[in-house]
Amino acid sequence: MEGRGEGALSYGVSDAPASRPLSVLRAGIDALDRELLQLMARRMALVAEVAAYKRAHALAVRDPAREREVLADRARDAAELGLPVGEVEAIFRLLLRASREHQAALRAGVAPGEPPRTVAVIGGHGRIGALMARLFGDLGHRVLVCDLDTALRPEEAAASADVTVVSVPIDATDAVIRAVGPHVPDGGLLMDVTSVKQAPVRAMLEATRASVVGTHPMFGPSVHSLQGQRLVLCRARGDGWADWAARAFAARGLVVTEAEPAHHDRVMAIVQVLTHFQTQVLGLTIARAGLPLAETLRFTSPAYLLELFVTARHFAQSPALYGPLEMRNPDLAHVTDAFRGAAAELAEVLRGGDQAAFEAVFAEVRAFFGDFTATALEQSSHLIDRIVERS
Secondary structure (H helix, E strand, O other): OOOOOOOOOOOOOOOOOOOOOHHHHHHHHHHHHHHHHHHHHHHHHHHHHHHHHHHHOOOOOOOHHHHHHHHHHHHHHHHHOOOOHHHHHHHHHHHHHHHHHHHHHOOOOOOOOOOOOEEEEEOOOOHHHHHHHHHHHHOOOEEEEEOOOOOOOHHHHHHHOOEEEEOOOHHHHHHHHHHHHHHOOOOOEEEEOOOOOHHHHHHHHHHOOOEEEEEEEOOOOOOOOOOOOEEEEEEEEOHHHHHHHHHHHHHOOOEEEEOOHHHHHHHHHHHHHHHHHHHHHHHHHHHHOOOOHHHHHHOOOHHHHHHHHHHHHHHOOOHHHHHHHHHOOOOHHHHHHHHHHHHHHHHHHHHOOOHHHHHHHHHHHHHHHOOHHHHHHHHHHHHHHHHHHHO
């Protein structure tokens, strides 16, 4: 391969003084950066051709074997050129994700014979609603957006659409479902995007004779890419439409996980309710501890900074979102009681200076996580490195 072997470029710090002014060196770097951007643009043009080929031949957008091959090859090139392998791999992972996003936006995952549908998004000017509208629009469907500020009313939108997506605040979901449900054509689909599933699915089944699918996007509206984001899908009535929804979400790059509504809510009690609850407890404790935030930042470790970013991000968002999400989960009491019990037990161990009991807690939790601990060490180290880079 050109550039490999003897005479290949290497980089480093020379002992000799720079022979050119700093301004000239910087201009050279700027010019090279522009060349890099032009090469990336050329790469994306080839990716567009790949997308067309994949669509014509009904191939999946993501090809894990090809991605592993690319990463291994680029790592070898980086090593031979004297470049940092880890950083080069991170760059190419981003490029591969951008490539998948570009292919998905070009409908590479949509079967050539898939007919376009009319999709009404109730609450389409909200952040998640707007994301859903964009998602279905990217897939070539006609999208009707209905919200409080539109002339198009929810009932009219539902009557005119093949698919009606309810994307409104949790507190309003039941009422909106019961208002639009009777207007959804019997051969159509009524779908929600709520963070709890048992109550909305039950309301949809009662409100319409159409097919019913419950979904829960496991990501926020500010994500940079839909590639690899997870969405939970709950089949309720009509496998044909459920299959259509699963194909649509997968075509846009989402990972679809199917579950029964009750099981979804039990799992979300851990994944969302417990996670948000412990973040809220941490934030409230820090706020009331009597030590200014700026003072803690003078002594911060990368791990503390990571926790702080997650906590501050949480409280920067709307309590109107998180409150109902947690309060309406049927297993709320179970997980919050378990949290309080674990906190009290560990506090007692620490206050008593009981090292043996402390080690027993470590052993119990380490055994629960099992092999996942190795993955956690690797991934968290990567996150911490990225945070240090930006600090």
